[in-house]
Amino acid sequence: MRMRQNPQFDRKNCFVPTSEIIAVEETELNKKQRNIGKWQKMAKPHAFTVYYVKKARNHRWRCSDVTFWCVDEHLCNQWIQALKELLEMQSKPKQLLVYINPYGGKRQGKSIYEQKVAPLFSLASISTDVVITEHANHAKDNLFEVNINKYDGVVCVGGDGMFSEVMHGLIGRMQKDSGIDQNNPKAPLVQCNIRIGIIPAGSTDCICYSTVGISDPVTSALHIIVGDCQPLDVSSVHHNNTFLKYSVSLLGYGFYGDILKDSEKKRWMGPMRYDYSGLKTFLSHHYYEGTISFQPAKHTVGSPQDKDSCRTGCYICKKSEQQLSQQYKECGLKHEEDEEEWKVIKGKFLAINAVNMSCACPRSPKGLSPAAHLADGSADLILVRKCSRFDFLRYLVRHTNQDDQFDFSFVDVYRVKSFQFTSKLSEDNESNVTDIGKKRFGQFCRDHPACCCNIASSTWNCDGETLDSSAIQVRVHCQFVKLFARGIEENSKDEAAYSQSSIEQLL
Ligand SMILES: CCCCCCCCCCCCC/C=C/[C@@H](O)[C@H](COP(=O)(O)O)NC(=O)CCCCC
Ligand SMILES: Nc1ncnc2c1ncn2[C@@H]1O[C@H](COP(=O)(O)OP(=O)(O)O)[C@@H](O)[C@H]1O
Numbered sequence: 001m002r003m004r005q006n007p008q009f010d011r012k013n014c015f016v017p018t019s020e021i022i023a024v025e026e027t028e029l030n031k032k033q034r035n036i037g038k039w040q041k042m043a044k045p046h047a048f049t050v051y052y053v054k055k056a057r058n059h060r061w062r063c064s065d066v067t068f069w070c071v072d073e074h075l076c077n078q079w080i081q082a083l084k085e086l087l088e089m090q091s092k093p094k095q096l097l098v099y100i101n102p103y104g105g106k107r108q109g110k111s112i113y114e115q116k117v118a119p120l121f122s123l124a125s126i127s128t129d130v131v132i133t134e135h136a137n138h139a140k141d142n143l144f145e146v147n148i149n150k151y152d153g154v155v156c157v158g159g160d161g162m163f164s165e166v167m168h169g170l171i172g173r174m175q176k177d178s179g180i181d182q183n184n185p186k187a188p189l190v191q192c193n194i195r196i197g198i199i200p201a202g203s204t205d206c207i208c209y210s211t212v213g214i215s216d217p218v219t220s221a222l223h224i225i226v227g228d229c230q231p232l233d234v235s236s237v238h239h240n241n242t243f244l245k246y247s248v249s250l251l252g253y254g255f256y257g258d259i260l261k262d263s264e265k266k267r268w269m270g271p272m273r274y275d276y277s278g279l280k281t282f283l284s285h286h287y288y289e290g291t292i293s294f295q296p297a298k299h300t301v302g303s304p305q306d307k308d309s310c311r312t313g314c315y316i317c318k319k320s321e322q323q324l325s326q327q328y329k330e331c332g333l334k335h336e337e338d339e340e341e342w343k344v345i346k347g348k349f350l351a352i353n354a355v356n357m358s359c360a361c362p363r364s365p366k367g368l369s370p371a372a373h374l375a376d377g378s379a380d381l382i383l384v385r386k387c388s389r390f391d392f393l394r395y396l397v398r399h400t401n402q403d404d405q406f407d408f409s410f411v412d413v414y415r416v417k418s419f420q421f422t423s424k425l426s427e428d429n430e431s432n433v434t435d436i437g438k439k440r441f442g443q444f445c446r447d448h449p450a451c452c453c454n455i456a457s458s459t460w461n462c463d464g465e466t467l468d469s470s471a472i473q474v475r476v477h478c479q480f481v482k483l484f485a486r487g488i489e490e491n492s493k494d495e496a497a498y499s500q501s502s503i504e505q506l507l
């Protein structure tokens with residue numbers, strides 16, 4: 001759509017894709033407005049206002065508007081009618097179920113929603129059912145009861161943990177309605193097609209940041225309003241034949257698991273808790289022995305160390321998904337999982353991280369794996385072996401600058417479609433070796449953070465929630481859920497929008 005700002009004020013033209021129009025309204029002209037400029041000569045001017053997405057720097061979106069005036073009332077009404085019919089034809093949501101976590105982040109979820117998001121939903125004529133959660137898992141449990149077909153999408157206001165709750169509720173509901181047993185690691189899970197929107201109000205908000213490019217409530221609300229759709233890989237996590245969790249951001253053992261475990265007791269600190277626990281965990285410098293086995297993701301066309309970051313309309317995601325589908329058609333799931341070789345690595349690790357996305361966030365704008373892809377059916381498995389505190393610090397600092405965080409002798413990264421992990425402790429226990437001294441020694445280390453040694457086992461950090469077992473089996477499910485997002489857009493020089501389907505074509 002080609003729009004000229006009000007002729008009296010600004011001669012600038014700008015182009016807005018009709019898919020990024022938020023609303024169209026007839027404009028009531030007050031006396032003052034009538035007396036502006038050349039419209040004074042008009043007996044009775046008529047006007048309509050178009051509200052649209054204006055793109056600012058760093059992927060920030062804002063709602064802007066422009067008013068069109070004309071003397072012909074019928075022409076004005078024709079425009080309004082034509083634009084409204086156009087908006088009706090797009091996949092914009094009309095009815096949303098919203099869960100607000102009043103407890104996450106800086107505990108501002110409710111005010112963020114009411115002050116920044118609700119007015120935009122109202123402008124876009126979106127009706128909402130809002131639930132302010134009263135306890136953990138309230139949203140997840142509620143999703144097993146609601147009439148989900150009534151909604152065009154579900155919105156979570158909170159951090160990654162809140163998204164995880166909503167995702168588990170929707171996926172769990174879908175499997176229950178389809179008679180699928182999630183405890184079976186090889187179950188043919190049924191895809192969840194209802195889109196999830198994230199309004200960032202948490203502590204890390206890496207899922208929002210990695211799929212939109214910024215952690216900003218208004219930007220996310222506008223992505224929901226325009227009806228974006230971004231598929232997302234999901235990892236299922238099992239312990240033997242028991243379902244544990246799904247993960248879309250970070251599955252972290254060692255460093256990030258220890259940070260999460262320590263920070264859970266300090267939620268009263270808000271997001272700062274991660275900085276405090278991060279420093280404490282860094283100083284403790286614990287490493288963990290164990291065995292990782294994994295299947296490389298041979299269907300993907302990218303690699304963790306290429307410079308091809310995942311961007312809107314990602315070619316690597318599209319091509320990888322096509323090749324994966326082709327593999328299943330030719331060989332089927334059973335062959336694919338049983339026949340392909342598993343690579344095995346034993347060692348001592350400071351951190352074992354598996355990420356389905358870059359995990360970019362305000363703390364680390366390029367994330368744990370900058371070239372990880374949102375929808376390529378793979379995860380990047382990052383192994384950080386035991387090293388000195390100084391070297392580990394150099395590794396961490398590289399997450400905050402443009403240097404390659406994988407360019408260290410003690411860091412290996414693999415693009416995988418499945419992996420398993422067992423800690424040495426559980427391996428020893430299985431060989432019936434019980435060593436009281438080791439347990440007592442482990443306690444000594446916990447009491448003396450200065451000690452640099454290996455503790456029996458760490459905790460898995462699964463999107464900010466802890467897992468009950470250290471021995472896990474993980475499988476990546478390609479494009480398993482959908483978000484109201486479009487991935488991170490290439491930074492265009494001029495943030496002005498571009499014309500996709502212009503209103504001019506309606507003329
Ligand atoms: C000396 C400077 C070192 C700086 C290192 C910075 C490294 C930051 C890496 C960030 C990784 C983020 C992975 C995201 C995980 C989230 O899903 C999870 C839960 O998010 P939320 O519910 O919104 O809080 N966040 C965490 O597990 C926190 C990880 C610790 C971040 C320091
Ligand atoms: N009303 C509530 N009271 C307590 N915990 C809640 C509530 N609603 C959600 N939770 C839980 O809070 C945890 C953290 O939520 P999240 O929004 O990720 O905040 P943060 O980013 O600060 O971790 C999640 O595990 C979620 O299940």
Ligand SMILES: [Ca+2]
Nearest residue numbers: 233356373378
């Ligand atoms: Ca992926």
